[in-house]
Amino acid sequence: MARAQTHLSWPSILRLGLVQTSLGGVVVLMTSTLNRVMVVELALPALVPGLLVAIHYAVQVLRPRWGYGSDRTGRRTPWILGGMAALCLGGFGAACGTALAESHLAAGLALAALSFLLVGLGVGAAGTSLLVLLAGGVAPARRGAAATLVWVMMILGFALTAPFAGHFLEPFSGSRLMAVSGTVSLIAFCLAGLALVGVEAGLPAPSPETAESKPPFFQVLGTVLADPVARRFTIFVFVSMLAYSAQELILEPYAGLVFAMGPGATTKLAGLQHGGVLAGMLLVAAVTLLAKGTALASLRLWIVVGCGASAAALFAIAAGGPSGPDFPLRGAVFALGLANGIYAVAAIGSMMALAGAGGERERGTRMGVWGAAQGVAFGGGGVLGAAAVDAMRLVVTDPVTAYGAVFAAEGVLFLAAVAVALRVEAAPASFPLNPAFEAR
Structure with missing residues (x-):
């Protein structure tokens, strides 16, 4: 059996950066594209998308609980995948709610609010556990460079998704919005899942005290x-x-x-x-x-x-x-x-x-x-x-x-x-x- 590595290699750090790319790709649709659609195409007050984004941020107060959960299990990967699943479902649900609001305003906004809540939960669970995995696996001398790489790759997710979505949203319709959002969410989840395969398994296993004896x-x-x-x-x-x-x-x-x-x-x-x-x-x-x-x-x-x-x-x-x-x-x-x-x-x-x-x-x-x-x-x-x-x-x-x-x-x-x-x-x-x- 191969011996576990003490620290993450650069290829492994790069793969974790791809998770951030996936996360950023979904989030940019929530904070920019849906914001514009609600204000311009649906002629809603700017306060509406502002409040929806506020829901996403407000849920971040639960991050300590998600971090504690990954401490208790001793493994971060399930929490990252679970968070990405919630994020991608929430992203698609928000697009569906926005499209629905064109004909059924109250129902559409209710679905959008629930979806933004799910997005906040997903970002908190996935983002926190990903940083914890990096914190435990990156060699001390590489932390500054690793932080840069992961942040830049999240920005890459913004940069790649925005023009992609913009191209396929023309001419705009609610069905196109759902199709584009669903495609981005599916690609993001699959990319994150593939990037995570075997990364944490290459690190030393958590001690029994960490995994089982949690206060x-x-x-x-x-x-x-x-x-x-x-x-x-x-x-x-x-x-x-x-x-x-x-x-x-x-x-x-x-x-x-x-x-x-x-x-x-x-x-x-x-x-x-x-x-x-x-x-x-x-x-x-x-x-x-x-x-x-x-x-x-x-x-x-x-x-x-x-x-x-x-x-x-x-x-x-x-x-x-x-x-x-x-x-x-x-x-x-x-x-x-x-x-x-x-x-x-x-x-x-x-x-x-x-x-x-x-x-x-x-x-x-x-x-x-x-x-x-x-x-x-x-x-x-x-x-x-x-x-x-x-x-x-x-x-x-x-x-x-x-x-x-x-x-x-x-x-x-x-x-x-x-x-x-x-x-x-x-x-x-x-x-x-x-x-x-x-x-x-």
Whole structure:
């Protein structure tokens, strides 16, 4: 019998990235295509798809329970497959509900709401268990690069599915929407299933204590939250993700109102920002691999750099409003994306490093707690950013001042995240954030 590997190989990490590609392919239809169909083709208020997406984010609070479940069974693959099944069924159900709403509005929206709930459950179960599998299987020196690879492959799922769906949805009809969604869901589930075959089996089997002697969920959750390192890292994830997502809905309107950019130009601006995010992720992956064993390999260092640079970019964008067209907005937005990418991949790599600090008995629960903080903050950040701009415009009529104040507030949040991150490693328990350290 072949000897189990201690760590996942790069081909195995790539296969787990394909699961993220599949997940991203289904999610992008939920958050973009169905949103557009409801608002444009069905002429529904934008609040309707907004509330449906909010359901998906609200369910993320259950991530600790899904992580605990995979801890208890000792294997992650069944939870990933079960989550993907729920996600794909929910994605197809949401498309069916949207098509039904054209003729039977109440029934269609009810089905869509139930389906978005299922999508949230699926994303939570599959996403949490996938990250836990990576956290336990990836060698410490590869965590930054592995986090980059998996994140980029999720973006690849967005990039491949959106044009594919757009091509086959023309000319639009409800039946076409169901056919496209059903096809994407089926392909995504099959791809994820094939990618998972044999990956976890190549790792050491869980100990009998991990699989069979599991304390109750709330006892484990209480233990995790009582740990100062885990608690502070949870606060860091929430604050930083709130700052990360708060500019999502206001950057393009800001460019249009203050810098007189048209819709095409602001769309390109968003693309430039995403390009910066990708560049930042690749930068951290390359440096942590090439500089292992040195200070430059510290993910904690890159968290501080990413959050600090994000704050500086947001302050620059806020201060650039009064300059008008002379201000290099494109450069500032690219810098924001670059800093965001550095922060994001370093945070995910650190999450993977810290997940095992409590042993196999808590790995899934810890990852679930941080996943819940991330999901709730990301879901609420965009809404809070937009609401803050609206509130400021009730006080000051000048859009430059209103938007500038909100961007500055987001920068302050990033600085607060830096302060929290610096305290995580200084907590009583010693949990390395440097991927050059060997796993215990």
